[in-house]
Amino acid sequence: MTREYDLILMGATSFVGQITYRRLAEYIHQKDPTLTFAIAGRSTEKLASVQRDVSQRLNLKLDTPMITVNSMNAADMKRVAQSAKVVISTVGPFDQYGEQLVKACAENGTHYCDLTGEPNFIADMLERYEATAQNSGACIVHCCGFDSLPSDLGAYYLQQQAKALFGEPCQEIDMRVNRMAGTLSGGTMASMINIVKKAKDDKALRKTLMNPYALAPDLKKVKQKFFNKVVQDKVKPGWLAPFMMASINTKIVLRTAMQRPDLFPENFLYSEAMHMGDGPGGKKRAKRMALGLGVVAIGAAIAPARWVLEKFVLPKPGTGPSEQAQIDGFFTIVHYGTTAKGEKIAVEVHGDQDPGYGSTAKMLTQAAVVLAKELPSDQAGGFWTPAAIMAESLIPRLSTHAGVSIKTID
Numbered sequence: 001m002t003r004e005y006d007l008i009l010m011g012a013t014s015f016v017g018q019i020t021y022r023r024l025a026e027y028i029h030q031k032d033p034t035l036t037f038a039i040a041g042r043s044t045e046k047l048a049s050v051q052r053d054v055s056q057r058l059n060l061k062l063d064t065p066m067i068t069v070n071s072m073n074a075a076d077m078k079r080v081a082q083s084a085k086v087v088i089s090t091v092g093p094f095d096q097y098g099e100q101l102v103k104a105c106a107e108n109g110t111h112y113c114d115l116t117g118e119p120n121f122i123a124d125m126l127e128r129y130e131a132t133a134q135n136s137g138a139c140i141v142h143c144c145g146f147d148s149l150p151s152d153l154g155a156y157y158l159q160q161q162a163k164a165l166f167g168e169p170c171q172e173i174d175m176r177v178n179r180m181a182g183t184l185s186g187g188t189m190a191s192m193i194n195i196v197k198k199a200k201d202d203k204a205l206r207k208t209l210m211n212p213y214a215l216a217p218d219l220k221k222v223k224q225k226f227f228n229k230v231v232q233d234k235v236k237p238g239w240l241a242p243f244m245m246a247s248i249n250t251k252i253v254l255r256t257a258m259q260r261p262d263l264f265p266e267n268f269l270y271s272e273a274m275h276m277g278d279g280p281g282g283k284k285r286a287k288r289m290a291l292g293l294g295v296v297a298i299g300a301a302i303a304p305a306r307w308v309l310e311k312f313v314l315p316k317p318g319t320g321p322s323e324q325a326q327i328d329g330f331f332t333i334v335h336y337g338t339t340a341k342g343e344k345i346a347v348e349v350h351g352d353q354d355p356g357y358g359s360t361a362k363m364l365t366q367a368a369v370v371l372a373k374e375l376p377s378d379q380a381g382g383f384w385t386p387a388a389i390m391a392e393s394l395i396p397r398l399s400t401h402a403g404v405s406i407k408t409i410d
C-alpha cells in the first residue's frame with residue numbers, strides 16, 4: 001500500500017486526542033523515526049495550537065503536517081482515508097461524528113482504529129460496512145482504549161495460557177476490577193449521555209445494548225451473567241458492584257470468542273464486575289458505587305436532571321483529568337478462568353496511568369503502530385476485535401511501550 005502517511009490521527013484536538021498526539025510523536029521520535037504521520041481536525045488554528053503545546057511538552061520542534069477536515073463531510077473523510085495506511089480516530093461521540101470516516105476507510109482499504117465504547121455505533125458500522133471492508137482489505141478495529149483492550153487482551157491471554165497448562169481453554173472467565181484510579185472526560189460523558197438519551201425512545205437500541213451477543217451474531221447463545229446490583233462475589237471473598245464498561249467489554253470479548261474459536265469453547269461464559277472489598281466496608285463501598293452509577297444513568301435519561309448534570313456536575317467536552325491525575329492514576333483488573341474440568345487460572349492486567357486517558361492514549365498509539373507495521377501480509381480485511389487481530393504483537397508492545405502488563409498470577 002503506497003500512501004502519503006503511515007498514520008493520520010483524526011481528532012488530535014480532542015482531550016484524549018491531544019494526549020494521543022503526544023504519545024505518538026514521542027514514540028515515533030524515540031523508537032520509530034521512519035513512521036510518517038499527520039494530524040487532522042476541523043480547525044487549523046486549534047491543530048496549530050495543539051502542535052505548539054505538544055512541542056513544548058516534549059521539548060521537540062514538531063512540524064507535523066496538519067489536515068483540516070470535517071468528520072461529517074464524506075469527501076473530507078475520503079481524502080483522509082486515501083492519504084494514510086492507518087487512520088486513528090478520537091472524534092466522538094462516535095455515533096454522531098464517526099460514520100463517514102469508518103465508511104471511507106472500509107471503502108478505500110485503509111486500516112482504522114479508535115477508542116469508541118459505543119456498542120450501538122459499532123453494531124451499525126458492522127451492519128453497513130463489514131462486507132465493504134472484507135472486500136477492500138481494510139481492517140477496522142474499534143475499542144482500542146480502556147474499553148475494551150484490557151478486558152479483551154486479558155481474556156485472550158488467559159485462554160492461551162490455559163490451553164498451554166491444561167490442554168484446553170477455560171469455559172468461563174470472570175473479570176474483576178480490583179483497583180482503579182481515574183475519572184472521565186467531558187467527551188466520554190457526552191458519548192454516554194448520547195446513548196442513554198437515544199435508548200430512552202428506541203426499543204431496538206435498548207435491545208442491542210442489553211444483548212451480550214450484539215456484536216457476535218454467529219456465536220451459540222447461552223445465558224451470560226450480568227451484574228446490575230450489589231452481590232457477594234463467588235470467585236473471591238468480597239462484594240461486587242456493577243462495572244460501567246461491562247456491557248461493551250463483554251460484547252467485544254464475545255466477538256473475540258466468535259473470531260477465535262481455536263481459543264474459546266462453545267457456550268463460553270464471560271462476566272465483569274467491580275470488586276469492592278470484603279466485610280461491611282466492602283459492602284458499603286459497593287452500595288455507594290451502585291448508587292452513583294444509578295444516579296448518573298437515571299439523571300442522563302431525564303431531561304431536566306440531564307441539564308443539571310451537564311451544566312453543573314459533569315466535565316465539559318474538551319476537558320478531563322489533569323496531567324497529575326493521569327500520572328497518579330492506574331488500573332488493576334484480574335481475569336479468573338475455570339476450565340470445564342474445574343482447573344483454575346488467573347491473569348492480571350495492570351496499567352501504570354489512569355485508565356481512560358493516560359493509559360488509553362498509550363494503548364491506542366501502540367494498536368495503530370501494529371496496524372501500520374505488524375499485520376501479516378495475508379491479513380484478511382473486516383471488522384476485527386483488538387485481541388483477534390493483533391494480540392500477539394500488541395501484548396508485548398503494551399508492556400514495553402505503554403506501561404500495561406499482562407501476566408498470570410497465583
Ligand SMILES: NC(=O)c1ccc[n+]([C@@H]2O[C@H](COP(=O)([O-])OP(=O)(O)OC[C@H]3O[C@@H](n4cnc5c(N)ncnc54)[C@H](OP(=O)(O)O)[C@@H]3O)[C@@H](O)[C@H]2O)c1
Pocket residue numbers: 011012013014015016017041042043046069070071072090091092093094097115116117143144145146147148185186187188189191192316317318319320355356357360
Ligand atoms: N475507550 C476509552 O477508554 C475512552 C477514553 C477516552 C475517551 N473515549 C472516547 O473518545 C471520544 C473523545 O473523547 P474526548 O473527551 O477527547 O472528547 P472531546 O475533548 O469532547 O473532543 C471531541 C473531538 O471531536 C472533534 N469533533 C467534533 N465534531 C467534529 C467534526 N464535525 N469534525 C471534526 N472533528 C470534530 C472535536 O474537534 P474540536 O476540537 O475542533 O472541537 C474534538 O477534537 C469520546 O467519544 C469518548 O467517549 C474513550
